[in-house]
Amino acid sequence: MTEYRMDEAHAGLALDRGVQGILGRPLDRIDGPAKVTGAARYALEHRLEHLVWGVAITAPVGKGRVVAFDTANAEAMPGVLAIYAGDEALPRQTPVFGQDRAQPYDGTIDSWGEIVGVAIAESFEAARAAARAVIVTCATEDGIFATRDGEGDAFGPPEGALLPNIVKGDLDRAMAEAAVALDVDYSTPRQVHAAMEPHGTIAEWHGDKLTLRCSMQIFRQARPVLANSLGIAPEDIRLISPFIGGGFGGKNVSADALLAAVAAKRLGRPVKVALARAQIFHACYGRSDTYQRIRLAADAQGRLIGYGQDSLVSQKVGANSFEPVPLGAIALYRGEHRSFTTRVAPVNLVAHGPVRAPGEAVGMIALECAMDELARELGLDPIELRRRNEPERDPTTGRPFSSRRLIECFDEGARRFGWDRRERRREGEWLVGHGVATAARVNFLADSSARVTLTGEGRAIVETDMTDLGTGTYTILAQVAGEALGLPVESVDVRLGDSDFPTGAGSGGSFGAASSASSVALACDDIVRSLAAAMGATPEEMTLKDGHVIAGNRRVPLGDLVGDTPIVAIGTIHPGANNRRFSQAAHGAQFCEAWVNAVTGEVRVKRMLGVFDCGRILNHKTARSQAIGGMIWGLGYALHEEVHIDPRTGAIANRDFGEYHIPTNADVPQIEAWFVEEVDRHANPVGAKGIGELGISGAGAAVANAVFDACGVRVRDMPITPDKLLMGLPPI
């Protein structure tokens, strides 16, 4: 049992002495063959005896009260077992961040598509038909269906908010005194996660014990919320999520889990509930739209004397978490006068919750487009503008950076992209331009435990309730354990996503890899100490490689040192004082070449390239995939994605993949992602930083800046659709 609190840099792990040579290598995913053959089992794919199906029933008003349910037709349908409607045991919606339980049904409807019941039947077809046959009659009330309409009642960050308002100095005065001052408004629309796997759960009770086969990212957070919502103890809930079909912040306790659990308890049979794609848009939280005022006050040389990012966002009435828009801006550039404030408008719309890179994903679009505008005002190369504003310490807190290699990212990126040779030009109908932007994402560490078992056969087993959303957790943990214990990955079994295992970090906030890898590495340290004792050597005297321990002139198989009783160790990492002593973030530089059609205004992204500083890279193949995936989200945010609200009803008009346009293969060019590596010892024992959310940060701005460079139209209202470019395009 090794516990480590991150109060100071770790003195060094067995991992760091490893000579197996697999850490960081671009190995294929160890779960890859299961995924490509369809053998990987996701939440809804477990076959259970006596399983029945549930389909959610939802309310067809944006604000109002349920007056009556007519369930007669539904109940009369063949195969229908039960209609639970208007029932206080059922959730109204998916709980959002900061809520300790789901709001129970009470007849109030505060946003379109709230859940009011569930139809249970022997088959999916019967349950679906029954759910549709239930007539929900509601009294409609006037609702607030737009963020701007709720602005009058907007509130600031509540006590204890993740991001309080931060104001330093006097930005108004700085703006008045600046040689160049830019004061511009940007907006980004509502967005959704759109994970390919729908939210769904199979619930099964054994007495008072509940098992959920589910898609949940962070068990540590989910279990108490489920327990509070269901009125049972957290220990009585087992969660199983070995594979998750994409999460992006959206897969935690969702309404389907609670519907399935309640129905299964009452019927005494396992119940499967999956939300239909259109229901997910309304019953699961998404990202608020944002209205951002960016102020940049610079001296004549382009050095910022102050800047601000002050925003209006919205949240569904009754919740107070919010999109932390300026999160990426706070530590980013120099300047004494700073203002980072957020107001939250209460609305009758689907709740807001965490979506990939809360804050930076949308905040960095506006900030980095504005920086591009400033560079043009100053007649400076936009990379040079970043260089002149690179701070030595976090300008907001005065803390040192744990590591920061932003300028190296720009230098490396400029070289690889050919930034200095770029040429604004016309190719037939197409206007060609180039853009850059900074990427930044705060770095977190989370509590995480893992158990590592070394068997007499010389195999290592890693167990933690950490999850793999497609991030590569299975593979990187095998690499960490293998490197530390001197084993090839084929000799390491990684078991994830079962709450019976030690409690891991879970996947969120880009803290998963560093936190869970640190817990595994700490457990391995324990095992190496045991091996050293058996070997009669110190850990530092030993070399572990290919399943053998070498010390002095002896080479002994690991299994021989283990003997009949496996060596079991649990490693635990806790965040500590380093969170406060250092300003921690991952950084990067985003480059884009965009082509704008001079006739139609269509934008085609031709090249994207990113260089990122994410600490130690645990697997170059999966890290690159994470990075390019994030960059493509940025492309989507710049050009495609937008939830449209019907202003009459508060319903989402484009609640499917035909109308909510996420990037498709044809929207995406070949993309390059590179890393400047550094083991960040202040961040966590393994020295890795978050990747999953960094790639999206600034990527949209690089696209938008390239579009401006190409055609001279600055769109400040995302996404940049052809209609917003057409009027400003140069004469054909």
Add this chain to the structure above:
Amino acid sequence: MLSRTEGAMHFTINGMQYDADIDVRTSLLDLLREHLGLAGSKKGCDHGQCGACTILVNGRRINACLTLAVMHQDDEIVTIEGLGTIDDLHPMQAAFVQHDGYQCGYCTPGQICSAVGMLDEVARGWPSHASADLARPIFDDDEISERMSGNLCRCSAYPNIVDAIREAHAASIESEQAA
């Protein structure tokens, strides 16, 4: 009232024979996933918009969520489970692993079935929206991207998917020429 007629239906899937007593409203996708334990085919939208359910019916790629099982009793159906196994991967499956043509893996069986079906369309000379010459399409990355755009990937592994398909295609041409 929808039909509640039930009765044994017969299917040929991955060369195996299956009987199923199912509701006539059952989609081909739900037959596979909910009744036959062939859960490799995925349900992403149930609307024919995401492509996660793509399978091969008589050699052609289709969205299994958009068609009823009852209509396919005389067809040859191939799902991801029929292409290869963990110990004996189809070349397209192996290429996806090598090029990391996925992340969460949920759209992956559909991508792979779609890619296999798509290469067959290319071999038959079928053009696409990206083909400059409809009579003689040239196979390149733009063609792959265009022809694979019915398969969404929210993890956005598209560049890697293109790499995987390009390589699997080149390997299949090589082995044809060798043969």
